[in-house]
Amino acid sequence: MINVKEAKQLIDENCCASKVVTLSLLEANGSILAEPIYAVIDTPPFDQSAMDGYAFSFENWDQKSKLTVIGEIQTGNYSDKIVESNQAVRIYTGAPIPPGTDTVVMQEKVNRDGNSIQILDASLVSGTNVRPQGSQTKKGEMALQEQQLVTPVAISFLAGIGITKVNVFSKPTVSIIVTGKELAGANDEISEGKIFESNSIGLIAALQQLGINPVSVEVVDDVEEEIEKAISKQLSSDILILTGGVSVGDYDLVPASLGKCGVQKIFHKIKQKPGKPFYFGRHNQTLVFALPGNPAAVMSCFYEYVVQAISSFTHKEYFKKMALPLAEDFNKKAGLTFFLKGKMGENNVMVLNNQESYKLNSFAVADCLIEFSEEGENFKKGDLVNVRMIL
Amino acid sequence: MINVKEAKQLIDENCCASKVVTLSLLEANGSILAEPIYAVIDTPPFDQSAMDGYAFSFENWDQKSKLTVIGEIQTGNYSDKIVESNQAVRIYTGAPIPPGTDTVVMQEKVNRDGNSIQILDASLVSGTNVRPQGSQTKKGEMALQEQQLVTPVAISFLAGIGITKVNVFSKPTVSIIVTGKELAGANDEISEGKIFESNSIGLIAALQQLGINPVSVEVVDDVEEEIEKAISKQLSSDILILTGGVSVGDYDLVPASLGKCGVQKIFHKIKQKPGKPFYFGRHNQTLVFALPGNPAAVMSCFYEYVVQAISSFTHKEYFKKMALPLAEDFNKKAGLTFFLKGKMGENNVMVLNNQESYKLNSFAVADCLIEFSEEGENFKKGDLVNVRMIL
Incomplete structure (x- = not known):
């Protein structure tokens, strides 16, 4: 089993070249410039x-x-x-x-x-x-550099110097397939053995946070042919996210189905909690993230791994990572990296209760994920830990 | 002339009661709950x-x-x-x-x-x-508190416990009127004396940052009847933003036009730079922000004052404010609060060049506004200053 660092490296190595798209200024709001912008007029255009x-x-x-x-x-x-x-x-x-x-x-x-x-x-x-004419920007002068974020003020600036369209790094197309025989729709009566399906809406909402609308969202039963049919329809997307069916149970059909559809496994299982059975693969240019079906594992893996891949397309850093002191001691066994739901204080970060991967109540009010290193065991109040903001 | 603190207080005092709206979970993404949410089923629904x-x-x-x-x-x-x-x-x-x-x-x-x-x-x-059944949330138990942000994980959580709609604080409706005889459209040839109009697109982009699409955007000439006509059409919005025409020149027609339309002036002019001629008024429930036409003043006043009003509707804090040490000395005269474009470093904040209010090139790459107090004159490297993030 690989560890978190190796997993992130493998995802990076498999991310493909970014695509560039020409957008109007408002469409480009929040994107990253793929090339420098040169002024087409002097601004002010006269004394x-x-x-x-x-x-x-x-x-x-x-x-x-x-x-x-x-x-x-x-x-x-x-x-x-x-x-x-x-x-x-x-x-x-x-x-x-x-x-x-x-x-x-x-x-x-x-x-x-x-x-x-x-x-x-x-x-x-x-x-x-x-x-004086041209005292803000002269015709032909570089107005903004490549890799610059297109902010609202940058948009006002560019409009003022006569720019109407810009080339920015394109957002990836994303498809979602949620698997599970137990999943009931939001408007269904839930009968014995069923639960309300919530992973698709959580992923859609998290993608919306990044300005991405998934091109397809499908919920399928734990039946091989259905899973394969759903996968093969979505292999033209840049990113395919699946949830559920990636563990080792008799009905964990996703890895085998991905294999049958020609997806090449890059890794399966990471030394982490939650989300140990996480699978990552690739089919031509399509990156495939098959996440364990527990809601907390889905959202943790999304913020830690899928966002990393989305960033490689858009060149944008979405969620700041920083080192903060722990508000209280925390103990775990060595062997797995823990990603725990946290809440940032003025100058520290607190581990929230209810961290089990089937519970979402504390994750729902968390503003960050705290990473506790694989080998670490006894973390003391005041120890610096890596924190990823998720809001 | 009032100062910044007094201006902010007057805006607060004139903000009306928030409205509550019932939205689907995805529509509510990023909104604040207007009431607590109670679980309608046990989760898990069975052992x-x-x-x-x-x-x-x-x-x-x-x-x-x-x-x-x-x-x-x-x-x-x-x-x-x-x-x-x-x-x-x-x-x-x-x-x-x-x-x-x-x-x-x-x-x-x-x-x-x-x-x-x-x-x-x-x-x-x-x-x-x-x-055990109900070990995450029991039927009837409070699942989320009032004032909680509806995050993507909260959406997944709520979907899992059978919630499909929530009551959240409504975003305000916003109208924009840009005034100025000199303004040319993005696709016009700019003739002598004209400049490209950029304030409307900057404001639209900044509102988009907050998830708001303005209900109306109009560009009008410096002609009294046209300005009055435009204003009177937009007095049903929660917030009306105007730009230009608020100074004391012979063609600064906006304050008088607002008066004729029945808008009550709350204040006109603030001891600040940029944006000294800023006007704030009210017509019944409509808050009217008339901003000086210089692009930098428009965007500064938007982030400092209009966002404050939007927050009072949505109960949401959009841009973090913090105290950071200055990276270099900065000198100014006492008498005006300065809002300068800054860039945050690891542990400090830097004042960018080109702060003149008609120049946007440094504002375009800024990630914060630095507030230099009204009475302050000689700010030293390392002095703590108030910083408002704008990204």
Whole structure:
């Protein structure tokens, strides 16, 4: 049986080259740029007033004479009439300063009398209150680097420099197959021996957290032909997630069914709890994650392993990992890595109760998974442990 | 002019009672529960085997005799045939143990010879490897508390206990009106004096980050009647965001237009940079945020003030606030609170370059806003500053 570290390495080695997709800015929200972006225009596209005030030529001004106001430029308009040395133009924030001017004096710092203004700002120098053309970004200049996250502000920035589409790393397509004879639908009456199926909705919700809608979700009985039929239909997805049927019981049909469908086993079973019977395989470019059917194992394995594979497609880190001190002692036997449900405090992390893999009540309120190392046994309050945020 | 703290308090005081909405589990993903949830069934719904193995009565077993295997219960099936003291039943993980049994021995811990098993597990006690009915959650028990975040795992948990709909705090409806004669659409040729409009797409993207799609987005010219018409159409939304036209220039028509539409001004202008001319008002239940038109001011004010109002509707904290040490000295004059674009390091936070409110290039790669207090002047490397994450 391999350990967690080996499993993660094998998943990494089997992740394929990312795909690049061209998206509109809003579609790309939250994605990672697959190539640098170059400005297609100067921004601002012209020398622009930074204030409501008066534009004039500081160069040609004797620093004492009054100036005659010869016109007005509202933001959004422009004027190509040359302003002479004894003249000024009423101007507003964002408007292009007219030819012949180089400086703007704020409206609060003049005395205006009819069409004449007296400048009262001793701190003015040439260029004051003017945003030069291209002073944010020049045409042809790199505006954002490859691997940059497309944030809401980045979207506003790109829209402002005339960009409407970007090339980003594509999200993988994901299919889900849930297996189990015992599974009843949400609107069924549950009869003796059945339980409500909850793994598919948990996985859908977790994928939604990453902005992914699965292309297919199917619940199938523990019957070989049905499982094989379901698998073979989904081998065109980038990622196929199965739950249930991966242990060693007589009705654990998933590994054999995957084999019959041509999926190559990379590993089966990891020295971990929960999720020991976890299976990982590959069929051409399709990564296959067959998770043990217990709800807690499904969600742990999703956050620890499936998200790792999704990240390799999107180049995005979804859930921060950090080292935090334990709030209380914790003991376990050596031999398995434990992934336990935790809650982060101000400066530490607490192990929640009810960690059995069939119970979800503490996992439902957890904000992180705490990793207790394979060989570790006696963890003391204050010991640093690896914590993966899941919110 | 009021300061940042006073502004935040006035926004809080004017936020109305939250609305509650009944949603399906997937629709409620990421929302906050408006009431506690009680289990409608016992989970597990029956005494359930935790292993693949053999169910028998430990109570009636002499701890040495062989047992006769009288049948099999596959997961998803059940049997109501009473198992006698010298008998056992082949059983699988998740299957209901049959009447007359109380314990399961793992398949790895028996010698099976035909229909007879010899138990080889000295550690067995009554109840081993059985998950008692209701041991996760009992019918009628509180499963999740009010104010709990509906996480993907919580969704799986709730589906498992038979819940299909939940009451959560509703997201507000949001309308956006962008004003400015200078604004060109993304597919226009920009002519002299015009710039590409980018505030609407930045705000849409930021709302998407919170799972909100605005109900209306309109770009209007700096013309009073047009602005008034646009405002009056959107006063049924919970939140109305305007950008531009809130300063004191002759074409800053938004505050007056809001007044004409019956919006009551709560405050206009805050001692802050960027975003000093920020206006906040209210019309019945509609909160009106009129933001200065500079892109950086728009996004800063959104993250600092509009998100605060959205949180009061949804009861959700969107962006963590924390105190981090400055990576380098920073100096400013007293009198205004500064919200500067920052980048978090391992254990500190760095002020980015290009903080002018018309420039977005550093904001586009920022992961936080750093708050420099109104009265502060000389901030030293290592000083703790308030940081709001925006990703």
